[in-house]
Amino acid sequence: MIEASRLKKVYGSTSEAVRAVDGVSFDVAPGELFVIMGLSGSGKSTLLRMLNRLVEPSGGELRIDGRDVLKMGDADLRALRNRKINMIFQHFALFPHRTVRENAAYGMRVRGVAEAERLERADWALETVGLGDRGDAYPDQLSGGQRQRVGLARALATDAEILLMDEPFSALDPLIRRDMQDLLLNLQRELQRTIIFVTHDLNEAMRLGDRIMVMRDGQVVQLGTATDILHKPSSDYVREFVSDVDRSRVLTASSIMREPLMTAGITDDPRDVLRRLSDIEAGGVFVLDGGRIAGVAHDESLAQAVGEGRTSLRECLTDGYEQTGPDTLLVDLCRLVGRHVVPLAVTDDDGKLRGVVPRATLLTALSDARTTDPDNSRKAAAHV
Ligand SMILES: Nc1ncnc2c1ncn2[C@@H]1O[C@H](COP(=O)(O)OP(=O)(O)OP(=O)(O)O)[C@@H](O)[C@H]1O
Ligand SMILES: [Mg+2]
Missing domain, CATH: 3.10.580.10 (CBS-domain)
Structure with missing residues (x-):
């Protein structure tokens, strides 16, 4: 679904250049939950935003569903962002004066879906994330975890094949965060979207990821399954991370x-x-x-x-x-x-x-x- 090759992003002028992403290559299969993990400043968000060209790559190649994204013109790019890909942020904005249902339906409005269908799909999505009875509420009547679920519902309601998620659960309490992770895993089992999920928490990465790409200073230090990373950390850097992981809650039968x-x-x-x-x-x-x-x-x-x-x-x-x-x-x-x-x-x-x-x-x-x-x-x- 996604083929990235030697993607690169240099911010700033040549004298004060920051190599935020420095030659990163990876493929993501359809239906895969692919996690990008790394410390603050390692280039995760920059990389994620290059996938729909919210950040313009400085070099490399990118194909989505076989199409060369870096060669796309404005119209194709708009279609890619509006139909194929949906993005969920850590702190994303809900419209305060619109109901939860209208907020969940918002992504489809951009896509030009008729109103009746929009509301029907929004209700389905709210039901799916466990907020079926809160459609008429307003965002300030919801908890942080519930608001984040509205964001998830908004992304699900559109039928975007690819979801880009930038630390969507980081602001949540640990227990609610765990619930959201379970919810995402259950949804994914059913809906099989292609998801790129960014986190700086290795436990979260290991719980969620079919594969995990560990980044450091704009480069990939390891790419593999949770088991690969636990059993064969590629360097002392990764081993250090792994020592904090509770294996009994990561490794499977x-x-x-x-x-x-x-x-x-x-x-x-x-x-x-x-x-x-x-x-x-x-x-x-x-x-x-x-x-x-x-x-x-x-x-x-x-x-x-x-x-x-x-x-x-x-x-x-x-x-x-x-x-x-x-x-x-x-x-x-x-x-x-x-x-x-x-x-x-x-x-x-x-x-x-x-x-x-x-x-x-x-x-x-x-x-x-x-x-x-x-x-x-x-x-x-x-x-x-
Ligand atoms: N718009 C920008 N202009 C200049 N430098 C930037 C810009 N955005 C990011 N950077 C720099 O690029 C590097 C990577 O930043 P990025 O936001 O991609 O990291 P991150 O892994 O998402 O970090 P975090 O976990 O804190 O969100 C950092 O050194 C950052 O300061
Ligand atoms: Mg970031």
């Missing part, structure tokens, strides 16, 4: 799961399954039917079936297991592991087994949360 040591197929012979199970000294095994978990077979019931000469695994199955989705946070896995003979199963939307999280794996990952020394964590993993 999919980032620590591993292949099960063995699985059985529903048509396997109990005798073979029992033999393989004793080879790995395990007490139970997931039995799969077309990749989905049919149940768990324990060694005793297998032994009994073999003793009685039965050949169907199906009669040996129990539901003695727990399963979770790949996106579950480590902090939420704790109550699921260690309750059964088999490890926690990680299944996808189709119910297919993607991996397992043994208790030891979870404990290692959580204890790693307290050390940032990669050698240490490797030793801990080897020990388990």
Whole structure:
């Protein structure tokens, strides 16, 4: 959706030039939530504003949906800003004398949408951000968090494919901020817009970002997933940031799961399954039917079936297991592991087994949360 190549912005005259953005390249896929993270002055806002040319780049290339943005004339540029892209700021202005509904509908007015449709879409957007009953209120009757949600509703109500968000939650209290992050993640799961989100908070970046681009002094110091950045910080600079992150609330089941040591197929012979199970000294095994978990077979019931000469695994199955989705946070896995003979199963939307999280794996990952020394964590993993 977005292809930026060696983008550059130099402010000021040649004698006192500030290289605010200094040769930055990245691609953003459709539907991706891409986070730009960095300290104050690192060039985040400048970079974001170059994407719709609110700031004119000094150099580089920029394509949006395949079109060369830097070569666009006024009319194309206006269409890009009014239809394709919407921008949400940290402190954005609501019109004080207009209702919340009119404020939410404002973005579409610029786009020339008819009034009835505008208000209908505004109501839908307000409903979506949890303000369905506040449409007739005025902005000064809302809290800061609610006002920020009106901003979000305004952006959603337009059908802009790309949302640029410049520290939209920074002015909010931590708890409300967390609610807004959850709201954004839920909305994004449903609506699949392409979002570029700027923040200076790595915890926020890690919670939200499919990928995170860390900037320093106008340059990219690392670009990767939260897991990449936690496990392989590219420099001491990034490592320093990472040491403040609560990994149990960032890492997910999919980032620590591993292949099960063995699985059985529903048509396997109990005798073979029992033999393989004793080879790995395990007490139970997931039995799969077309990749989905049919149940768990324990060694005793297998032994009994073999003793009685039965050949169907199906009669040996129990539901003695727990399963979770790949996106579950480590902090939420704790109550699921260690309750059964088999490890926690990680299944996808189709119910297919993607991996397992043994208790030891979870404990290692959580204890790693307290050390940032990669050698240490490797030793801990080897020990388990
Ligand atoms: N209009 C401008 N004229 C001159 N210099 C500018 C201008 N806008 C930004 N700068 C400079 O460019 C650099 C990057 O600024 P920018 O606002 O992009 O950073 P930022 O990462 O968004 O910071 P913050 O987290 O504080 O919002 C800074 O050194 C800043 O002083
Ligand atoms: Mg900024």
